[in-house]
Amino acid sequence: MTQQASISGLILAGGRGTRMGQVDKGLQPFRGKTMAAHVLERLAPQVAQVAINANQNQETYAALGVPVWPDDLPGFMGPLAGMETGMRRCATEYLLTAPCDSPFLPPDLAERLLTALREQDADLAFAMTQEPGQRPQPHPVFCLVKASLLPVLSAYLAEGGRRMDGWYTDLKAVEVLFEDADAFRNINTLEELHSLDTVRAPRLADVTSCLSAYDPDALPVKDAQRIIREFVQPVQAVEQVALRAALGRVLARDIVSPIDVPAHDNSAMDGYALRGADLPADGKVRLAVVGTVYAGKPGTRVPGPGECVRIMTGGVMPEGCDSVIPQEFVAEEGEGSIVIAAGVVKAGDNRRFAGEDLKAGSAALKAGKVIRPADLGLVASLGIAEVPVRRRLRVAFFSTGDELRSIGQQLDEGSVYDSNRYTIYGMLQRLGCDIIDMGIVRDDPAALEEALRSACENADAIITSGGVSVGAADYTKQIMARLGDVTFWKIGMRPGRPLAFGRIASNGHSAFLFGLPGNPVAVMVSFYFFAREALLRMMGADAPLPLLRARSVGAIRKKPGRTEYQRGVLTHGEDGMAQVRITGSQGSGILRSMSEANCMVVLHDGQGNVAAGDMVDVLMFEGLV
Ligand SMILES: Nc1nc2c(c(=O)[nH]1)N[C@H]1C(S)=C(S)[C@@H](COP(=O)(O)OP(=O)(O)OC[C@H]3O[C@@H](n4cnc5c(N)ncnc54)[C@H](O)[C@@H]3O)O[C@H]1N2
Numbered sequence: 001m002t003q004q005a006s007i008s009g010l011i012l013a014g015g016r017g018t019r020m021g022q023v024d025k026g027l028q029p030f031r032g033k034t035m036a037a038h039v040l041e042r043l044a045p046q047v048a049q050v051a052i053n054a055n056q057n058q059e060t061y062a063a064l065g066v067p068v069w070p071d072d073l074p075g076f077m078g079p080l081a082g083m084e085t086g087m088r089r090c091a092t093e094y095l096l097t098a099p100c101d102s103p104f105l106p107p108d109l110a111e112r113l114l115t116a117l118r119e120q121d122a123d124l125a126f127a128m129t130q131e132p133g134q135r136p137q138p139h140p141v142f143c144l145v146k147a148s149l150l151p152v153l154s155a156y157l158a159e160g161g162r163r164m165d166g167w168y169t170d171l172k173a174v175e176v177l178f179e180d181a182d183a184f185r186n187i188n189t190l191e192e193l194h195s196l197d198t199v200r201a202p203r204l205a206d207v208t209s210c211l212s213a214y215d216p217d218a219l220p221v222k223d224a225q226r227i228i229r230e231f232v233q234p235v236q237a238v239e240q241v242a243l244r245a246a247l248g249r250v251l252a253r254d255i256v257s258p259i260d261v262p263a264h265d266n267s268a269m270d271g272y273a274l275r276g277a278d279l280p281a282d283g284k285v286r287l288a289v290v291g292t293v294y295a296g297k298p299g300t301r302v303p304g305p306g307e308c309v310r311i312m313t314g315g316v317m318p319e320g321c322d323s324v325i326p327q328e329f330v331a332e333e334g335e336g337s338i339v340i341a342a343g344v345v346k347a348g349d350n351r352r353f354a355g356e357d358l359k360a361g362s363a364a365l366k367a368g369k370v371i372r373p374a375d376l377g378l379v380a381s382l383g384i385a386e387v388p389v390r391r392r393l394r395v396a397f398f399s400t401g402d403e404l405r406s407i408g409q410q411l412d413e414g415s416v417y418d419s420n421r422y423t424i425y426g427m428l429q430r431l432g433c434d435i436i437d438m439g440i441v442r443d444d445p446a447a448l449e450e451a452l453r454s455a456c457e458n459a460d461a462i463i464t465s466g467g468v469s470v471g472a473a474d475y476t477k478q479i480m481a482r483l484g485d486v487t488f489w490k491i492g493m494r495p496g497r498p499l500a501f502g503r504i505a506s507n508g509h510s511a512f513l514f515g516l517p518g519n520p521v522a523v524m525v526s527f528y529f530f531a532r533e534a535l536l537r538m539m540g541a542d543a544p545l546p547l548l549r550a551r552s553v554g555a556i557r558k559k560p561g562r563t564e565y566q567r568g569v570l571t572h573g574e575d576g577m578a579q580v581r582i583t584g585s586q587g588s589g590i591l592r593s594m595s596e597a598n599c600m601v602v603l604h605d606g607q608g609n610v611a612a613g614d615m616v617d618v619l620m621f622e623g624l625v
Pocket residue numbers: 399400401403404416417418419420421465466467468469470471474495496497498516517518519520522588589
């Protein structure tokens with residue numbers, strides 16, 4: 001959907017929440033965030049900017065990253081006072097209001113209200129729904145209004161008017177019918193809020209029940225990936241950032257080109273612009289040179305038949321010219337004229353067309369793209385200074401295990417330095433997440449519970465390592481299961497067999513959880529093949545894992561029935577073909593062979609032993625986010 005540049009959004013959160021027992025409605029937790037955050041996520045993509053009208057807890061609202069405006073008028077006059085403030089303060093032609101307790105508002109609200117308002121030349125437009133067999137239900141708080149009507153509303157309030165549908169009796173208002181009545185549903189009581197929260201959130205069992213054969217103790221890699229993919233949900237919040245700051249971020253909306261690129265037909269060569277009709281069929285032709293065009297300095301002279309213009313690469317094609325002969329192909333360059341031989345260039349050669357790179361109105365970049373250097377250049381070529389990106393994903397992580405020591409601590413008998421927190425840090429950093437490193441957590445139920453709860457309350461996703469297999473001192477699984485909807489898998493793969501996955505909740509916040517196995521190579525493999533895609537999905541990105549094909553230098557032993565990931569080094573053979581050899585020992589605790597590798601060989605479920613010379617799939621580490 002396109003952003004409506006002429007509309008400001010205003011979330012009405014100025015009430016006192018009497019029906020919710022004096023709590024601030026907009027700040028009530030609902031499916032992992034506040035209600036106001038849900039409304040903001042839905043409204044922001046539809047308008048140029050959003051503000052929140054709130055008369056209490058303003059700092060908490062401001063943390064959502066948008067301006068907070070209290071009522072300009074005193075005395076809690078209700079939603080109209082919020083609207084009045086919005087109309088006074090907004091910098092656009094129109095204001096669109098939505099209440100803070102309507103987390104399902106339609107994604108095309110702004111577009112449809114604006115279309116109706118303009119088509120019917122009205123002053124304001126608001127939503128209306130009609131359920132079968134019932135009266136039409138107007139929703140005047142979902143209202144698009146001309147900001148210039150402020151004096152009308154102010155006068156109504158000054159006379160003591162308070163009704164949402166009372167102030168516009170002398171104005172032209174249009175009602176716009178929306179099909180989905182649920183989209184306008186507001187949540188008035190805490191019970192309603194909680195019941196929706198539990199009823200609507202998908203449960204793991206709903207997802208796993210779609211698989212024809214589901215065995216958590218022997219789950220194929222593809223099934224685990226599918227369950228994870230279907231269960232996680234993207235964060236919705238969008239922020240505008242300066243172009244350079246968008247590198248590595250996920251584009252939230254399509255970038256539509258406002259101009260043709262290039263803007264004019266121009267020359268692809270330094271040479272002479274001419275009329276194709278003047279090119280000789282045989283022999284030679286002499287053309288008079290009547291001017292010079294530099295890039296950025298168009299000529300004024302329109303060459304006639306038998307004439308040409310000296311032109312530089314990028315120079316605007318003069319009117320009437322459709323071809324360019326590069327200067328080195330000109331047979332003779334004389335005083336004020338050139339000679340061209342037949343067959344050197346054809347009519348139309350070396351001319352670049354306006355809009356051949358991008359046409360005005362076409363999507364230059366699609367939402368979901370992770371922005372790379374070429375994309376920065378492309379957006380710059382359109383003259384666009386800021387781009388909408390999804391907010392960064394917050395990921396908390398910690399290691400579990402009593403044997404772990406942090407760098408700087410004494411390595412006493414039987415202990416090991418914690419390396420997983422460093423590999424996980426590196427992998428998350430490459431994905432562009434905001435990371436919260438929570439250190440090492442002891443194998444102690446209270447400590448684990450506290451760490452998981454705190455992670456859950458502060459992050460969108462949690463990554464832990466260790467404690468997900470069957471060991472005696474592992475409380476991790478118990479606590480995870482207690483805090484939410486978590487399942488424990490044995491995946492048909494090596495390394496990385498045990499994996500915990502699900503969602504946990506604490507104090508109204510929820511977060512997706514990836515409990516990765518403790519072994520240092522297993523943790524990386526599980527991250528790359530499960531967590532990576534899920535986190536990218538949560539970031540709103542579309543970034544599939546590209547596998548290459550390479551010839552295996554040696555034979556590889558492989559059991560059919562499970563996926564094996566072997567560390568490899570990819571080079572090029574004498575014939576120029578990609579070839580891969582396995583690094584030494586493949587034990588799942590041997591990090592050195594992971595560090596020496598530049599790729600992983602992926603041997604799929606059905607595959608058996610690989611003979612030297614067979615082709616295999618390979619995942620390159622370089623360039624992997
Ligand atoms: N009887 C069975 N034993 C094991 C099974 C099994 O199915 N049955 N699975 C094995 C597999 S496969 C793996 S992988 C590991 C995973 O175990 P946990 O996730 O419970 O991890 P831990 O027991 O805590 O640790 C395993 C191993 O990794 C070292 N480790 C842990 N965290 C770190 C860290 N942050 N930095 C460095 N090294 C770490 C830890 O010291 C252990 O050596 O279970 C197998 N056992």
